[in-house]
Amino acid sequence: MDKDSALMRLLRTPRGAISAVVLGVIVIAAVLAPVIAPYGYAIQNLRLANMEPSAAHWLGTDEFGRDLLSRIIHGARTSLAVGVTSITISMVCGMALGAAAGYFGGAFDRAVTVVVDLSWSFPEILLALILIAILGPGLASTMIAISVAYLAQFTRLTRAQVMALKSETYIEATIAMGAGSGHVLFRHLLPNAITPVIVAGMLATGDAIILEATLGFFGLGAQPPTPSWGAMMSSGTAQIFIAPWIIIFPGLAIAITVIAINLFGDALIDALDIRKRLREN
Amino acid sequence: MALLSVSDISVSIGRLTPLDRIAFSIDPGEIVGVVGESGSGKSLTAMAVMGLLPLIGGKISGGSVHFAEFELTTLTEARYRALRGRRVALISQNPMTSLDPVRRVGEQIDQVSMMHLGLGKVEARARSVEMMQQLRIPEAKIVHGNYPHQLSGGMKQRIVIAMALVANPELIIADEPTTALDVTIQAQIIQIMTEMARARNVALMLITHDMGVVAQACDRVVVLYAGRVAEMNTVDAIFADPKHPYTKSLIGCIPVEGLPPGGLKGIAGNVPGVLNYPKGCRFHPRCTRAIARCGDEVPLLRASGAGTVACHLAEVSA
Numbered sequence: 167m168d169k170d171s172a173l174m175r176l177l178r179t180p181r182g183a184i185s186a187v188v189l190g191v192i193v194i195a196a197v198l199a200p201v202i203a204p205y206g207y208a209i210q211n212l213r214l215a216n217m218e219p220s221a222a223h224w225l226g227t228d229e230f231g232r233d234l235l236s237r238i239i240h241g242a243r244t245s246l247a248v249g250v251t252s253i254t255i256s257m258v259c260g261m262a263l264g265a266a267a268g269y270f271g272g273a274f275d276r277a278v279t280v281v282v283d284l285s286w287s288f289p290e291i292l293l294a295l296i297l298i299a300i301l302g303p304g305l306a307s308t309m310i311a312i313s314v315a316y317l318a319q320f321t322r323l324t325r326a327q328v329m330a331l332k333s334e335t336y337i338e339a340t341i342a343m344g345a346g347s348g349h350v351l352f353r354h355l356l357p358n359a360i361t362p363v364i365v366a367g368m369l370a371t372g373d374a375i376i377l378e379a380t381l382g383f384f385g386l387g388a389q390p391p392t393p394s395w396g397a398m399m400s401s402g403t404a405q406i407f408i409a410p411w412i413i414i415f416p417g418l419a420i421a422i423t424v425i426a427i428n429l430f431g432d433a434l435i436d437a438l439d440i441r442k443r444l445r446e447n
Numbered sequence: 448m449a450l451l452s453v454s455d456i457s458v459s460i461g462r463l464t465p466l467d468r469i470a471f472s473i474d475p476g477e478i479v480g481v482v483g484e485s486g487s488g489k490s491l492t493a494m495a496v497m498g499l500l501p502l503i504g505g506k507i508s509g510g511s512v513h514f515a516e517f518e519l520t521t522l523t524e525a526r527y528r529a530l531r532g533r534r535v536a537l538i539s540q541n542p543m544t545s546l547d548p549v550r551r552v553g554e555q556i557d558q559v560s561m562m563h564l565g566l567g568k569v570e571a572r573a574r575s576v577e578m579m580q581q582l583r584i585p586e587a588k589i590v591h592g593n594y595p596h597q598l599s600g601g602m603k604q605r606i607v608i609a610m611a612l613v614a615n616p617e618l619i620i621a622d623e624p625t626t627a628l629d630v631t632i633q634a635q636i637i638q639i640m641t642e643m644a645r646a647r648n649v650a651l652m653l654i655t656h657d658m659g660v661v662a663q664a665c666d667r668v669v670v671l672y673a674g675r676v677a678e679m680n681t682v683d684a685i686f687a688d689p690k691h692p693y694t695k696s697l698i699g700c701i702p703v704e705g706l707p708p709g710g711l712k713g714i715a716g717n718v719p720g721v722l723n724y725p726k727g728c729r730f731h732p733r734c735t736r737a738i739a740r741c742g743d744e745v746p747l748l749r750a751s752g753a754g755t756v757a758c759h760l761a762e763v764s765a
Contacts, residue, residue, distance in 0.1 A: 334544060335540070335541055335545045336545050338499065338502060338545075339539050339545040339607070339610075341499065341531070342531055342539065343532035343536065343558070343562070344529065344530070344533055344559075345532075345562065346528055349558075349562070353558075354550070357549045357550065358548070358549050
């Protein structure tokens with residue numbers, strides 16, 4: 167498939183275009199946070215605590231008088247970094263495991279399947295909580311916890327793809343040309359199996375951001391003063407009646423980001439014709 | 448000395464034995480047709496020679512296969528791998544699906560010579576393009592960079608043939624190379640393949656169900672029926688004087704000029720499945736000339752004229 171035309175198809179749909187623009191803004195905000203944030207994320211001013219949105223503080227201030235907009239912009243860094251890093255780790259490991267299991271089969275495949283099915287029976291949040299309980303709270307353990315929580319999904323998906331592709335004639339033809347396992351796996355199976363996995367990864371990134379926010383809300387994620395949308399909401403609960411913006415704006419940030427990611431993922435599925443391909447198979 | 452000699456191999460898949468003591472040989476540079484209806488074991492024979500049976504959960508349960516200086520039934524997988532594509536190549540049934548859809552066709556040809564001849568990217572590419580030109584692919588340099596979906600079926604089959612030829616193998620096994628193609632292209636592809644094989648002195652095992660193709664291309668024929676060899680002979684002899692009733696019926700299935708409408712005869716009935724092979728000669732339920740003995744006793748392959756045949760009737764008349 168021509169990659170450029172798939173991207174163009176994606177951007178031509180309203181859904182794809184809008185979500186791409188929103189995601190673009192969020193990513194730029196995260197990357198350039200120190201430059202575009204009006205204030206530092208950790209600058210306290212207790213005299214200005216719990217201020218409502220104003221010209222000086224567009225989204226108001228929190229209970230320590232920190233500028234909410236600046237904290238949300240910096241928080242985007244945490245959310246995106248955790249979401250993207252953990253899903254990338256999860257995808258790479260899941261693909262390796264799934265591809266090996268699907269291709270070689272046998273005892274290894276059975277072992278992987280058992281573990282994957284077992285972990286599949288726990289909700290991701292529970293798995294993540296167990297892991298953080300072991301590793302201790304913090305940004306690094308959040309990433310590890312989320313990677314492990316989503317590992318099963320990617321392993322399953324890749325394994326199923328590889329198993330289906332394995333019996334394709336061109337794989338047999340490649341083997342008949344004298345190719346070894348590595349060649350078949352990396353040059354033919356994975357390139358053909360990767361598209362649905364990437365889309366699943368895109369959609370899982372949205373979930374991972376929610377999971378990161380949830381862990382942050384419980385105080386298990388990024389530790390203060392590092393801004394994290396979940397932790398910000400958590401501290402906002404105490405002020406919910408006197409300063410509701412403290413909880414509303416980070417919540418909105420999470421919602422907008424996740425919706426944009428999901429819409430983008432959805433548009434990507436259509437643009438890559440995955441549904442059509444799944445139907446045909 | 449024969450390049451490939453298949454001696455009484457049986458193939459089993461689980462408890463089934465779809466191939467029963469198949470034997471034939473191919474000399475260097477010879478073009479041998481392997482014919483039979485669907486389900487007669489042609490493709491399994493090809494897979495057995497290529498050592499690909501494990502892919503479908505099968506194995507060679509008896510007999511031996513000699514290729515050049517190798518005994519293939521006991522060859523390690525690593526040494527087999529070095530043989531495949533380099534000295535014996537397979538052209539599989541359907542060109543539409545035998546190319547990887549996400550990789551450029553040229554790269555897929557390049558791969559073979561990079562893998563087997565140790566060529567670098569640039570040399571491999573030059574070799575591929577030259578090969579493609581020899582196979583009369585127009586604008587080979589451009590086609591080299593195309594993806595399979597951009598090419599027609601006939602063009603894809605030429606790419607597959609180029610992959611098979613590029614490492615200069617001694618034997619090519621072509622498994623119904625034209626079945627999936629338009630009738631108009633079929634003859635062309637067969638012609639190109641046989642031309643190339645003759646020019647390079649490559650032996651060709653041409654699997655087909657079409658006696659017409661055999662007549663056009665081959666030196667010798669092996670007729671398979673329900674997992675056994677029915678008859679073997681040179682093309683001239685088999686068309687002049689088919690000994691086995693099944694061979695006769697197959698030849699009767701070739702449309703000829705001046706045939707009245709409805710005059711083309713099929714063979715009544717179907718090839719029996721591997722689960723319910725009949726006793727005795729496996730063709731006897733469909734045979735118009737079957738005698739009592741055919742239902743009880745398995746006919747053995749016996750020399751008859753220049754060829755061999757497995758039929759009780761041939762024995763009686765001989």
